[in-house]
Amino acid sequence: MTNRRAALYFLALAAAAPALAQTGPLFTDPPATASPRARMEVLHIPSGGVEINGVAYLAAGPGPHPTIVICHGWPGNEKNLDLAQALRRAGWNAITFNYRGAWGSPGAFRFGQNPEDAKAVLAMLRKPEVAAKLGIDTRRIVLAGHSMGGWVTGMVASEDQALAGAILISAANMGMLPQLLGDRLEAQAAGNSEALAGTSPTIQAIELRAQAAAFDLRPRATGLVRQPLLVLTSDDGLKPATDPLVAAARAAGGKVTEGHQATDHSWSDARIALATRIHDWLETLPARR
Numbered sequence: 001m002t003n004r005r006a007a008l009y010f011l012a013l014a015a016a017a018p019a020l021a022q023t024g025p026l027f028t029d030p031p032a033t034a035s036p037r038a039r040m041e042v043l044h045i046p047s048g049g050v051e052i053n054g055v056a057y058l059a060a061g062p063g064p065h066p067t068i069v070i071c072h073g074w075p076g077n078e079k080n081l082d083l084a085q086a087l088r089r090a091g092w093n094a095i096t097f098n099y100r101g102a103w104g105s106p107g108a109f110r111f112g113q114n115p116e117d118a119k120a121v122l123a124m125l126r127k128p129e130v131a132a133k134l135g136i137d138t139r140r141i142v143l144a145g146h147s148m149g150g151w152v153t154g155m156v157a158s159e160d161q162a163l164a165g166a167i168l169i170s171a172a173n174m175g176m177l178p179q180l181l182g183d184r185l186e187a188q189a190a191g192n193s194e195a196l197a198g199t200s201p202t203i204q205a206i207e208l209r210a211q212a213a214a215f216d217l218r219p220r221a222t223g224l225v226r227q228p229l230l231v232l233t234s235d236d237g238l239k240p241a242t243d244p245l246v247a248a249a250r251a252a253g254g255k256v257t258e259g260h261q262a263t264d265h266s267w268s269d270a271r272i273a274l275a276t277r278i279h280d281w282l283e284t285l286p287a288r289r
Helices: 003-020 081-089 111-125 128-134 148-157 174-190 201-210 218-226 239-251 271-282
Strands: 039-047 050-058 065-071 093-097 136-146 165-169 229-234 256-261
Touching: 039 093, 039 111, 050 081, 050 111, 065 081, 065 111, 065 148, 081 093, 081 271, 093 111, 111 128, 111 136, 111 148, 111 201, 128 136, 136 148, 148 165, 148 174, 148 218, 165 271, 174 201, 218 239, 229 239, 229 271, 239 256, 256 271
Parallel strands: 065 093, 065 136, 136 165, 165 229, 229 256
Antiparallel strands: 039 050, 050 093
16 A cells, blocks of 8 residues: 555544544543542342342442442343443443352352342442442432343332332343243253353253243233333344233333334344433433432
8 A cells, every 4th residue: 555545544534433433421431530530349249148249330420320230131141241331431330240149149040039139239239338338329220131130120120119210121021931932941041051050951940930920020010110111122032022011011100111123132233222222211210309
């Protein structure tokens, strides 16, 4: 490439850069002069007689800050840490955690314990001394979850009257899996067992079949009218299982916002779209008094 051609090439890149760059709070680092600066803290959260692992991504500035708690899926290979980082840049604290028996948290993994673990996280964050240390506005805590984490979110949000909102991302209704998968349930469990301790595909399949009615989100729709609900779906085949929950919540008077993205279960090629959709919805939430 000649020097002239190289110069023209780099000029073209520079001209295109503004069009390609992302702007706005999701893509803007906080100033280094912020006090306190953005930071991360490791959490040890008491739940079921052990302490599960968590991480707090804390926003810059004095706070207190609105806070989102993100529940991962089964087994949780996609933990949505990019989402946590993006929302922190936008002024939200973001809390992630691992259920008992998952990804190094002590204990044995059981589906029925996962909502209990999420409740334990919320209970700890609401303690005055913890909220003060982490800069959490306990009146503005939103619970979110991806895949099985969406089920965890629905289960917990249907009982928690103090949440500012709830977000279901490509949610899997665990109570419907035995019906949907039939004889393939154990094979599905076998493919989702990495990094899970004290369990096996057979144990997981037995629990899901035995607790199908108790794990079904659809009867919990009336409990989800207590706070705004954002339901995001993708091209993973799970939307038909989510639609009845949305319809029932709306019929009960719930404030439900839906969004669909033509992407895979993990939103692999729509991560910025995911963060933007969630951030824009969070901005619509009323301040709790």
